[in-house]
Amino acid sequence: MATALDTSPSLTLSNALPLDSGQVLENVQIAYQTYGTLAPEKDNAILLCHALTGDQHVANPHPITGKPGWWDRMVGPGKPIDTDRFFVICTNVIGSCMGSTGPASLAPDGEPYGMRFPVITIRDMVRAELALLDEFGIGRLHAVVGGSMGGMQALSLAANFPDRTARVLAIATTARHSAQNIAFHEVGRQAIMADPNWQDGAYYGTGKEPDSGLAVARMAAHITYLSEAGLTHKFGRRLQDRQAVGFGFDADFQVESYLRYQGLSFTSRFDANSYLYITRAMDYFDLAEEHGGRLANAFAKAQSRFCLISFDTDWLYTTSDARNVVHALNAVAAPVSFVELSAPYGHDSFLLDVPALDRVVEGFLG
Amino acid sequence: MATALDTSPSLTLSNALPLDSGQVLENVQIAYQTYGTLAPEKDNAILLCHALTGDQHVANPHPITGKPGWWDRMVGPGKPIDTDRFFVICTNVIGSCMGSTGPASLAPDGEPYGMRFPVITIRDMVRAELALLDEFGIGRLHAVVGGSMGGMQALSLAANFPDRTARVLAIATTARHSAQNIAFHEVGRQAIMADPNWQDGAYYGTGKEPDSGLAVARMAAHITYLSEAGLTHKFGRRLQDRQAVGFGFDADFQVESYLRYQGLSFTSRFDANSYLYITRAMDYFDLAEEHGGRLANAFAKAQSRFCLISFDTDWLYTTSDARNVVHALNAVAAPVSFVELSAPYGHDSFLLDVPALDRVVEGFLG
Structure with missing residues (x-):
C-alpha cells in the first residue's frame, strides 16, 4: 500500500464533513496538488477529479512509482488544460490512500479506522472537494473536469451544488x-x-497486507478498462x-504476464x-435515485454548460451511458455538447493519446 | 470439491492416452452417461461435449446438487436431441473432477496428482472421448454436439479426426x-x-481446500457468461x-448476493x-495455430456437415468468432449452415430456454 513518501500539500478542513450515511467525519485531511496560479479574482480555477485508483498527482512525477502524472499529457503550460491560464487543483478523494483521510488514517481513538471508516459516496467526495475550495476562497469554478469516477464527481457537483461551477466536462x-x-x-x-491477510481490514501495522487479493481485484478490473480489440491488438x-x-502454469501468454504485473505493481x-x-x-x-428517480430532476437547477465525451470502444461506461446524461440535460434545456470519440483503447482512452480528446477539452474550456 | 457420491458408469481405457504435451496418461478412467439405445449398426450415436464447469450429467439429476442435468430441456424422448432415436453419450472430460481422470485422481505413486497432472488440451479431451467410443465400438458418430468449450471439442474432433463424425454442431x-x-x-x-489453502495444489486430504479462491474465480467468469442487458433486466x-x-459491505444489491451464491455453491x-x-x-x-496458422487448413480434410450457432448478446464467444469458423469452412467448400440467434441471456443462452435453438438443433440432426 501507499507509504509515507507522499510530499503533497495537505490541510485539515475547518469544519466537520457531513456524510450521506448520516455519519460525520471530524478533522478531515485533504491532500492535493495545484498547477498554475490562482487569479486575484479567483475565477480561473479548474477542479480535476481523479478516477478510482488515481490520485492528486496529475502532472508531476508520482512520488511512489516515479512515473509521470496520470494526465501529464493534458495539463501543463500550453497544454489543453493550460496552466498558463488556469489554476488547476486536484485533491485525493476521501477514502483513498494518498494523504486524504481514509481507512488507513487514524480514527479519534488513535488507531487506524480500518473497516470502522464510514462508507462514503461520490457526493461525499465532492463535499470534501468543495470544502477544500472554500479554504482557498474559491467560490465558482471555471470548470470541473473528470473521467470515469472523476466524471461521476463532476456530474454530482453540477447536480448537487449547481452554483459552484460554470462548466462541467x-x-x-x-x-x-x-x-x-x-x-x-x-x-x-x-x-x-478472501485474502487471510485482510484480517477484517485490521491489517495495518501487522506486517501482513492483502496484496494477493488486491492484485486479483486489480487484474479483474483492468480487463474492463481495455477493449477486446485493444487487447487483441496489443x-x-x-x-x-x-x-x-x-x-504449465507460468505466464505463457504476454497478456498473462501483463495482467500479473498490473496486479502486483498496483x-x-x-x-x-x-x-x-x-x-x-x-x-x-445513481444520480437519478438521489433525485426522486428521474435523472432530469438531478439537473433541474444546473447553472453550468456541460460537455459529455464517450469512447466508442469503452464497454465499461458506454456511449449509451453518456447519452442518458445528455438526454436528461436536454430535458431541462441545459446547454450541453456531446461527442463520441473513436479510439481503440476502451475505457482507458481518456488517459491515453487521443488527439481528438485534447481538442475537445481545450475547446470546451474556452 | 466433488465428493465420491457420483454414480456414473465409468471405464478404464484399454490403451494409454498420448497427450499434446508429449506426456502419456496411463490407466485413464472415463466417467460418462448415456441416454437412449445404441442401434445394432452403431450408427445413431451422438457425442455431447460439456462446457468448462459442466459434466456428464446432461439429462439426469445431478448427483451432488440434485438439480436437473445441464441440457435436460434439450435431451430426452421426443426432445430436440431425441433419445427415442439417438444414443446420446457424454463423458466427463479428462482433467475434470466428476469421475474422469484429473488432478484429484491418484497418480501411479498412489498419491493424488495435484499439479503433477499433465497440462492437457482440447484435442486431448477429444482423444479420450474417441477412445471411449472405441470401447463401445462406435466408429462414425451421427453427430458431435457442444456449446462453449463443448463446441471447441466438436470443432477439434472434426478437424483432427475427420472420419469420426457425420455432423458437427x-x-x-x-x-x-x-x-x-x-x-x-x-x-x-x-x-x-492466491488462496493459501491451495498449497501449490497439494490440498487433497488436508481438510483445507481453496474454496475462497475458487469462488472468486467463478464469480469473475460468471459475469462473462451473462450479457450486460441481461444483468440489468434480471x-x-x-x-x-x-x-x-x-x-456497509454486506450484499446490498441483488446482483452481489447472486454472484456470491454462484461462487460459493460452485x-x-x-x-x-x-x-x-x-x-x-x-x-x-487455437485451431488455426494447430494447423499451420491458417484456420481453413484445419478443415481441409473435414468429412462432416457443420452447423454453427451464435447468440447476439454473447460477448464471450461472439458472432464474429463463429463467422471466422464459417469462413474457414467456406474456404474449403465444407457444407456449413450458420445462424445468429437473438436471445437476451448472453453466452449462457445455449443452456437456457431459447426455442429457436431447439428448432435449429432438431433440424440439423435430421
Missing part, C-alpha cells in the same frame, strides 16, 4: 453504476476479503519469452481497504 | 481463445493460486432484502485444480 462516465459494473466491483471486493495470443506454450501504491470503500462509493452512485 | 464457441478470454481465465487462476440496481443501501461441486487445468486447455485452444 465529464468523460467516459455514467450517471449510474449498472448491475455489471457492480458485479465486477463485487468480484474485486470478494478477492480482497497482445493477441503472442507468447512471453518463449517459442511455444510451456504446458499493491505498492494502493491500500486494499481504500479499494473496498471507493468501489462501494461508485456502486452506490 | 458447434454452439456459442470459437476456434481460438482471444487475449480477453485468456485474461479472464488468468484472473481466475490467480485467485485460486437485477438492475434492485436491493437485496432492504429498502435502502446499508452503507465450490461444492468442483475441484479448484480442475479449474486450473481446464481453463488452461481452453486458453491453449
